[in-house]
Amino acid sequence: MLGAAAWVGGITARQGGNxxxxxxxxxxxxxxxxxxxLPPGLVRLLLAALLVAAAAVTGTVLRHDAVRGSPLHDLAAERATADLVGTVVSDPRVIVGRAGPQVVVRLRVQEVTSRGRRLRTGGSVVVIGSPAWSASGLGERVVAEGRLAESDEPGTAALLTGARDPVRVRGADPWWRASAAVRASIRHAVAHRPPDQAGLxxxxVDGDDASLPDDLERDFRTTGLTHLTAVSGTNLTLVVGSLLLVARAAGVRRRWLAVVGLAGIVGFVLLARTEPSVLRAAVMGVVGLFAFGPDGRRRGLRALGVAVAALVLVQPDLAVAAGFALSVLATAGIVLLGPPLATALARWLPRPVAEAIAVPTAAQLACTPVIAGLSGEVSLVAIGANLLAGPAVGPATVLGLAGGLVGLVWPWAGRLCGTLAGWSVGWIIAVAEHAAALPGAAVGWGSGAFALGGLVVLCLLAGLVLPRLVRHRAAGAVLAVLLLLVVLGVPGRLWSAASGGWPPPGWVLVACDVGQGDALALAVGSGAAIVIDAGPDPRAVDGCLDRLGVEQVPLVVITHFHADHVDGLEGVLDGRSVGGIETTPLADPPGGVDRVRRAAQAAGVPVAPVSYGGTRRVGAATLQVLHPDLARAGDGPVEGPGDGSTANDASVVLLVVVAGVRLLLTGDVEPPGQAQVARLVGDLDVDVLKVPHHGSRHQDLDWLTSLRPEVALVSVGADNDYGHPSAAVLRGLQGAGARVLRTDRDGDVAVVADGSGVVRTVSRE
Known part of the structure; x- marks a missing residue:
């Protein structure tokens, strides 16, 4: 109860101290x-909860006031240039944006010099600088020079943008250098393995996911295995547990085992970095160790309450962090449901097998409502995937760590351990890829209060009923068969058969047959899609999205405001959860602009211009806006001539990567705009091209064919009066090796990917 009070206090404080x-x-x-x-005992408990909540509120308010009162905060508001002296407290992370590759790193500042004044101060600053920052080591003291800017993060005093190359003042302390050496040795031990194994x-072992392939990350999200790629309490338990087994074998006993365990926890934190997520994972891992000991439920709950309260008081921002919620709920599930579920299964299964089933089941069940709230979907294969992958996690983690440690002395032995670790994670990768490819691997659930409330009730009922059911061998066998059917994708296949085989499993893009207009659906999750344009008819686009099972639309992109791209917007908004609408900055023609604004206002959906040049992730897709250039257009909408004559060339052009497939979505951009995009991207190679302007003859055909698309999609209406598509354009694309599909003849057209970059198409005529 005290932990819950601290947590609620931390959340409430974010709404304002008053x-x-x-x-x-x-x-x-x-x-x-x-x-x-009230009974005196209850009064004391409630009073203690109020005091803990008050402490959490006070800690959060004081921390945020300290950030706002920092000289760094005031200088950032003035966009001042500054020299900072600080300590690197995070590993450098490379990002690719409009200005090319840059590096993001966090500094804990000790001194700032700006406008002729030198001040000693504290605070955390996020540095965005040149690639030279990638060589900065954790724990180094450096001098950073750049321009300060305000940060949206409550715990961050400022951003330092355009940072010049760092100047090292002092090297890292010995323990950080040792940690970096072990991390590098782990990477070296598996460098000879295939990329997915070498990244996983x-x-x-230590949460170093810099080399993890995007496709594998996507599969892990779909199958509920994402927790394996982040530092969690499981990592700590495996590492420290292995260390204790070695210590026991060496004859260590009693209190010295506790010393070894404590040293193992400290070493793990240093190896995985002292970021809040790592500290959270370490604490939750220790709590989890209580669950399966004597009197595990009582001791585990007490330890969990103390841990939650301590973490919120030390790091108030954790109270509103999704990772913290998942970690706490997973630990609570293991503490509350794990032991009774394991005991029930142990009536007819060996105890180790029963615990191996109980732990991931309990954790997944507890986390399901939060995962649904974040993603809008529920994975049907998560429990089965975790059960199948679970036996390989321990060997992979221990062998990977052994490879790093042994490799410091004998590189050949480290590579041997790395090979064995690679074989172990090979099984995990195979499970993730197979489960993610199953039809119906995840279902759209929704993230509204009613949907999540119903899911919470279902999970609570399952937690109460499941131990009683699996006590009996027959009931357990029935549940195992049902789980096997889900893992084999039988429900998804039945649904696919009932719906006439549409949509095809693995679809990433569908060009909807909406007549003479554009409407594209880009898959970003189960039941979720980004919609690019809405066609001329609300019923047509609504029917297309219904056939695809799209219930969540995190983003609608209106490439330009012509009627054949916007008049169907009400059909997209009808009955779906829509996160936002982004449009071209050219507010022309006015009729289309007004229609979009009225529809968005009626649905309560925000509208904003697209952000030129930036790369961002929306669900499973990575998007970059290549055109038009907002830097020249200004920060808000730009008025046009009023007749729509310039609208086509102001179309939003998107470069999208999803499921290993690269797509270029071009709106109705014409040769002048195409030339601007060509100058920007140079020698671009894409898998799928959405042919501009319905295949009009007004094209830079040389540029379109230079893109070397495997598939060219033409969204066009039958028997239109514009002569679309141009036969010359189609012949040119086919001559360049593209398979051309058109919605007037092929109906809805789906692009399907198998995750390895192989693209095929399926038509719904």
Missing amino acids: VAYAGLLGLAGLLWATAPR VPAL
Whole structure:
């Protein structure tokens, strides 16, 4: 209860200190009024909870006030240039944006010099600088020079943008150098393995996911295995547990085992970095160790409460972090449901097997509502995938760590351990790829209050009923068969058969047959898609999205405001959860602009211009806006001539990567705009091209064919009056090796990927 009080206090404090304190005073008054009628023990417990909540609120308010009161915060508001002296407290991370590759790293500042003044101060600053920052080591003290900017993160005093190359003042402390050496040795031990194995082993051991392929990350999200690629309590338990086994074998006993365990925890934190997520994982891992010991439920809950309260008081921002919620709920599930579920299964299964089934089942069940709230979907294969992958996690983690440690002395022995670790993660990768490819691997659920409330009730009922069911061998066998059917994708295949085989499994893009207009659906998750343009008819686009099972639309992109791209917008918004609408900055023609604004206002969906040049992730897709250039257009909408004559060339052009497939979505951009894109991207090679302007003859055909697309999609209406598509354009694309499909003849057209970059198409005529 005390942990929950601290957590609620931390969340409430984010709404403002005055609001939080008013709530606390109200609760204190209620307790004072009702205390005479309550048992003394309950009064003491409630009073303690109020005090803990008040401490969490105070800690959060003081921390945020300290950030706002920092000289760095004031200088950032003035966009001042500054020299910072600080310590590197995060590993450098490379990002690719409009200005090319840059590096993001976090500094803990000790000194700032700006506008002729030198000040000693504290605070955290995020540096965005040149590629030279990638050589900065954790724990180094450096001098950074750049321009300060305001940060949206409450715990970050400022951003330092355009940072010049760092100047090292002092090297890292010995323990950080040792940690870096072990991490590098782990990477070296598996460098000879295939890329997916070489990327996954370091992620399992110490959370180093820099080399993890995007396709594998996507498969892990779909199958509920993402927790394996982040530092979690499981990592700590495996590492420390292995260390204790070695210590026991060497004759270490009693209190010295506790010393070894504590040293193992400290070493693990240093290896995985002292970021809040790692500290959280370490604490939750220790709590999890209590669950399966004597009196595990009582001791585990007490330890969990203390851990939650301590973490929120030390790191107030954790209270609103999704990772913290998942970690706490997973640990609570293991503590509450794990032991009774394991005991029930142990009536007819060996105890180790029962615990291996109980732990991931309990954790996944507890986390399901939060995962659904974040992604809008529920994975049907998560429990089965975790059960199948679970036996390989321990060997892979221990062998990967052994490869790093042994490799410091004998590189050949490290490579041998790395090979064995690679074989172990090979099984995990195979499970993820197979499960993610199953039809119906995840289903759209929704993230509204009603949907999530219903899911919470279902999970609670499952937690109560499941131990009673699996006590009996027959009931357990029935559940195992049902789980096997889900893992084999039988429900998805039945649904696919019932719906006439549409949509095809693995679809990434569908060009909807909406007549003479454009409407594209880009898959970003189960039941979720980005919609690019809405066609001329609300019923047509609504029917297409219904056939695809799209219930969540995190983003609608309106490439330009012509009627054949916007008049169907009401059909997209009808009955679906839509996150936002982004449009071309050219507000022309006015009729289309007004129609979009009215539809968005009626649905309560925000509208904003696209952000030129930036790369971002939306679900499973990575998007970059290549055109038009907002840097020249200004920060807001730009007025046109009013007749729509310039609208086509102001079309939003998107470069999208999803499931290993590269797509260029071009709106109705014409030769002048095509030339601008060509100058920007140079020698671009794409898998799928959405042919501009319905295949009009007004094309830079040389540029289109230079893209070397495997598939060219033409969204066009039958028997239109414009002569679309041009036969010359189609012949040119086919001559360049593209398979051309057109919605007037092929109906809805789906692009399907198998995750390895192989593209095929399926038509729904």
